[in-house]
Amino acid sequence: MPTDQGPDDVIARYLGGEIGAMNAQLPKARKTLTELLHEEHPRVVCLDGSEHSFKIDELKFLASILDDRERNELLLPMIIEVHSGRSELVVRSRRGVEAKVLARVLDMPVSVEKTGIRIYRSQLGSVRRALKTATQYVFTL
Secondary structure (H helix, E strand, O other), X not given: OOXXXXXXXXXXXXXXXXXXXXXXXXXXXXXXXXXXXXXXXXXXXXXXXXXXXXXXXXXXXXXXXXXXXHHHHOXXXXXXXXXXXXXXEEEOXXXXXXXXXXXXXXXXXXXEOOOOEEEEHHHHHHHHHHOOOOEEEEEEO
């Protein structure tokens, strides 16, 4: 017997709106580590018009891990995708530079997959302790 899908569509739209509101802190555009290191007050503008500031100590820590080419490739803040109902998180990665950073922070090898770098919720505390201002969450359904 078919069921009415109407209410599920309403819930999906509502959750989509809520997720959008939760992601309003995302940057309009990210900057490279090199760019941020040259700014007096390193920051990016967010979708909601606010500013996301970076701690200089975190930027210097990242710079100590990476070479010049990698500093020009690393876009900040690094985006950590939190997907509803999954124990794994994905750190979005264009060229894999984030893997070098995460391997250092987690003190273990990590691998770059097609969608990014998979980390586990249990590792999130270590990542956020070391890179609180250099990372941001994006929430997905």
